[in-house]
Amino acid sequence: MSSRDDTSSLPSRPQRRRLPVEERTPQILDAALEEFAARGYAGARMAEVARRAGIAKGLIYHYFPSKTELFQATVRACTRPTFEAAERSFAAHPGSAREVLRTLVDLGYDKAGNDPRDRTLFRLLITEAANVPELAAFYREEVLSRSLGIVRRLLAEGAASGEFRPDLPDAPGYAEVVLAPVLMLPxxxxxxxxxxxxxPEAMRAAHHAMLMAALSR
Amino acid sequence: MSSRDDTSSLPSRPQRRRLPVEERTPQILDAALEEFAARGYAGARMAEVARRAGIAKGLIYHYFPSKTELFQATVRACTRPTFEAAERSFAAHPGSAREVLRTLVDLGYDKAGNDPRDRTLFRLLITEAANVPELAAFYREEVLSRSLGIVRRLLAEGAASGEFRPDLPDAPGYAEVVLAPVLMLPxxxxxxxxxxxxxPEAMRAAHHAMLMAALSR
Amino acid sequence: MSSRDDTSSLPSRPQRRRLPVEERTPQILDAALEEFAARGYAGARMAEVARRAGIAKGLIYHYFPSKTELFQATVRACTRPTFEAAERSFAAHPGSAREVLRTLVDLGYDKAGNDPRDRTLFRLLITEAANVPELAAFYREEVLSRSLGIVRRLLAEGAASGEFRPDLPDAPGYAEVVLAPVLMLPxxxxxxxxxxxxxPEAMRAAHHAMLMAALSR
Amino acid sequence: MSSRDDTSSLPSRPQRRRLPVEERTPQILDAALEEFAARGYAGARMAEVARRAGIAKGLIYHYFPSKTELFQATVRACTRPTFEAAERSFAAHPGSAREVLRTLVDLGYDKAGNDPRDRTLFRLLITEAANVPELAAFYREEVLSRSLGIVRRLLAEGAASGEFRPDLPDAPGYAEVVLAPVLMLPxxxxxxxxxxxxxPEAMRAAHHAMLMAALSR
DNA sequence: GATGAATGAGACTTCATTCAT
DNA sequence: CATGAATGAAGTCTCATTCAT
Structure with a gap:
């Protein structure tokens, strides 16, 4: 009915569609994200990834040599663009340090609280980083360090402009404490x-209030 | 013939000692904690739990009907006493709200940073709560709610005594934001x-500084 | 019919018999020999080994950690006793070097020509030694070296007693040439x-004739 | 647009050159010989044959319908010319039976000891003949029978000329025993x-010595 | 109670073969 | 003719659970 030669009521897609690599790869990665999110790394089944992608089991191995590599590629593919976009948006910061900080915090709660894809990723990162060294390194270098870097720069700029107390940028651990509530929510x-x-909304408001009180001179 | 006095040949005693339930159960739970901590729920092997406990695989099933139940029993058995002890120590709070808050934060960083058993538990709670509903409920009711309750009481007492700003106890989400950095560290x-x-030390110091600045009137 | 509870006409052995290790191990090795002989190493299937042994697939892995190790154990278990028995029977050699040589050659053709188990082993050794280094080493040290050693000792004894030409024991490669036809038959x-x-019979007779003509002084 | 002059970017040309059957076939057979020699029949991978030939997997199936047929074609294509050449060189035998025999033996050890291609073939023939009936028949008829025939003719000629003992040509199995060491070396x-x-050199010398001693009257 | 041999479902992965492009 | 993405059957191996001893 929905496809040529359909003899009965089968799931209707036994058809072998040949796709270019640029289309098939994200298709597999999407399916993998779903499956890993639903079951975690150990619980995920390659057969289920294939089913979600609508392809045969074996095809996954044309694109990724093993379950481990598929998992890493999935996390990388999804995390990097998200984070890079966030960082770009801060590069062109519009106003005072105080305003930028507010925007930053808002965006964090937004991502954590509303974007289901990012929450899924965050969860995978947390639960699997301890078992996959490469994932831990990825998180440290591409997520945490960047986030902390942005906060530190903001503290420094705010101190320079007189908006924030001048002793904060040099206090070790301060950026971590500022950032922590945003990450604890997810x-x-x-x-x-x-x-x-x-x-989320309550935490966001309370976080704003606390930061303003704590950072202002 | 096959009795216990035969000390002749082997250095490893199979032992086959019949132990009362009160001794065997914690022996198994200890071994299970080690194994679950080392490999996570899905990765843990019953055979390895048995090996760590020095008993045969089959014996575990005399005490726990399945891997899932063993896991829940393990977390319950280990978390509850730890947390109850912590709460008792707060009940008899010694001085001003400010001092109690400092003690509270210190104790949190201490537990998180130094006690390997508690960190192990924390890790299990985090990674598996999403998959084991009972574990999530346990965490919410016996860990998070209690912690937040303590913080809220402190904020209220500090506001009443004039040490802290008066608007904080009623701000929803404030206790969460105050607590979050302590939990984010582990x-x-x-x-x-x-x-x-x-x-940990840097975060502890920065956390103190921020709280004092944010809470004081 | 042949077992309790037999509800129909099934292969009649779903029964879980627990055997001591000393009985189960040779049972598995026998089944493995059959299967490896029938299909070669690469073609053999673990499931088929289990079926031949009348046990479940997984049980093989209680006794041998992998297909490779099972294969090596199979060859070792079968070859060693056969060969050791052969060597023992020569230790007590009865008469003249000429007679012993005749007995040796006869035994070689007998083993090669008639014992199906030894022929099977020989075949496995030949076809797989190139792929399994440990097997090659095993063949070199426990089969070929011993065989050549026996021949060399015989040549030396025959030369000492005056039965054989005196220049043979020192000619390198001579023992190999003497032995080769026996091994080429299988x-x-x-x-x-x-x-x-x-x-085989024709080769045996011709081999005798050639050796007598070539070795006598 | 996609034509051959585009030398711009990549160093590896996918090439997609359309070749006549006479060129493509030996190209594939060469690659197949390498692969079968390196891994045996069961271990060989069609994808690897294609890679060695510098073509796509699918193209092999334009020329050979299956792995089995490719294997047989490979052995046939490589063995026949080799052996025919050897036989031609014996047809024009130059001198006495003794000399011809020496030449024959020398050539055997040479082929076996030095020509890597022939050794590769020999190995394939040995390890796979038992599984591929056609291969066994091929070996029997085109390799073994011819070799034995040459030896028998030599024994007969030597007996006729008085160089060799007269009883040998009629002794069944004698030619096999004469030939065996040459074949056992590979x-x-x-x-x-x-x-x-x-x-090889020691065996060659010892083989000469033994044959001269055994055959001379 | 205690053991560990035994089971069997199900996981990951490979690879000969097919076929849309 | 030529490609290589796509298929799917089949293989090795793992491990929670059972049960004869």
């Missing part, structure tokens, strides 16, 4: 589910 | 390893 | 099948 | 590797 969401985790 | 440690995670 | 049998290979 | 080389196999 951890809670992951552990407790969206409905039982602390309310 | 998450980072879990993900990155102790040596690559942010420095 | 190669031909393997390649061509028993019916199309050269006739 | 078997050993295959099993043990060139460095661990018996020394």
């Amino acid at each position: 951890v809670w969401q992951m552990m407790l589910g969206e409905q039982d985790a602390p309310a | 998450v980072w440690q879990m993900m990155l390893g102790e040596q690559d995670a942010p420095a | 190669v031909w049998q393997m390649m061509l099948g028993e019916q199309d290979a050269p006739a | 078997v050993w080389q295959m099993m043990l590797g060139e460095q661990d196999a018996p020394a």
Whole structure:
């Protein structure tokens, strides 16, 4: 019915479509993200990834040599562009350090609280980084270091312009403490589910209030 | 003939000692904690739990009906006493709200940074809560709610005594933001390893500084 | 019928018999020999080995960690006793060097020509030694070197007693040439099948004749 | 647009050159010989044959319908010319039976010991003949029978001329025993590797000595 | 109670073969 | 003719669970 030669009521896609690599690769990565998100690394099944992608099991191995490599590629492919976009948007910062900080925090809560894809990724990163050294390195270098870097630059600029207290940029650990609540929210969401985790909007507002009080001179 | 006095040949005693339930159960739970901590739920092997406990595989099933149940029993058995002890120590709070807050934060960083057993548990809770509903409920009710409760009481007491700003106790999400950095540290440690995670001492100091600045009137 | 609870006409052995290791191991090795002989190393299937042994697939892995190790154990277990028995029987050699040589050659043709188990082993050794270094080493040290050693000792004894020409024991390569026809017969049998290979009896007689003519002074 | 003059970017030309059957066929057979020699029949991979030939996997199936047929074609294509050449060189035998025999033996050890292509073929013939009936028939008819025929003719000529003992030509199995050491050398080389196999030169000399002693009247 | 041999479902992965392009 | 993406059957191996001893 939906395809030529359909003799009955089968799932209707036994058809062998040949796609260019640039289309097939993201198709597989999308399916893999779904599956890894649903079951974690160890629980995910290659057969299920294939089913989600609508292809045969073996084809995955044309594109990725093993489950491990597929997993890393999945996380990398999804995390990097998200984060790079975030960083670009900060490069052209519009106003005072205070405003930029507010924007930064808002964006963090937005990503963590609303974007299901990013939350999924965050969860995978957290639960699997301990088992996959390369993933830990990836998180450290491409996510955490960049985030902390942005915060530190903001603290320095705010101190230079007189908006923030001057002793903060040099206090070790300060950027981590500033950033932590934003990152803790998705951890809670992951552990407790969206409905039982602390309310994102409340945390965002409280976080703003605390930062303004703590950073202003 | 096959009795216990035969000390002749082998150095390893198969032993086959019949132990009462009260001794065997914690022996198994200890071994299970080690194994689950080392490999996560999915990666853990029942045979390895048995080996660590020095018993045969089959014996585990006399005490726990399945891997899942063993896992839940393990987390429950280990988390509850740890946390109850922590709460008891706060009940008898010694001085001003400011001092108690400092003690609270110190204790959090201490547990997270130094006690390997607690860090192990924390890791298991984080990585597996999403898959084991009962674990999530346990965390929410027995760990997170209690912690937040303590913080809220402190904020209220500090506001009442004039030490802290009066608007904080009623701000929703404030306790979460205050607590988050303490909890984020073990998450980072879990993900990155102790040596690559942010420095606990620096975070502790920065956290103190920020809280004092943010909470004081 | 042949077992309790037999509800129909099934192969009648779903029964889980627990055997001591000393009985199960040779049972598996026997089955493995059959399967490896029938299909070669690469073609053999672990599932088929299990079926021949009447056990479940997984049990093989209790006894041998991998297909490769099972293969090596199979060859070792079968070759060593056969060869050691042969060597022992020569230790107590009865008469003149000439007679012993005749006995040796006879035994070689007998083993090669008639014992199906030894022929199977020989075939496996030949076809797989090139791919399994440990097997080649095993053949060199435990089969070829010993065989050549026996021949060399015989040549020396015959020279000492005046039965054989005195220049032979020191000629390098002589023992190899003496031995080669005995070993070539099973190669031909393997390649061509028993019916199309050269006739063992004819070769034995011709080999005797040639050796007597060549070795006598 | 996609034509051959584009030398701009890549150093590897995908080429897609359309070749006549007479060129493509030996190209594939050469690659197949390499691969089968390196891994045996079961271990050989069609993809690797294609890679060695510098073509796509699918193209092999334009020329050979299956792996089995490719294998047979490979052995046939390589063995026949080699052996025919050898036989031609004997047809014009120059001198006495004794000299011809020496030449024959020398050539055998030469082929076996030095020509890597022939040794490769020999190995394939030995290891796979048992599994491929057509290969066994080929070996029997085109290799073994011819070789034995040459030896028998030589024994007869030597007996006729008085150089050799007169009883040999009629002794069944004699030609096999005369020939066996020459053929056993490459078997050993295959099993043990060139460095661990018996020394070809020593065997050649010993073989000469034994034959002269055994055949002379 | 205690053991560990035994089971069997199911996981990852390979590769001969097909076929859309 | 030529390509290499795509298929799917089949293989090795793992491990939670059972049960004869």
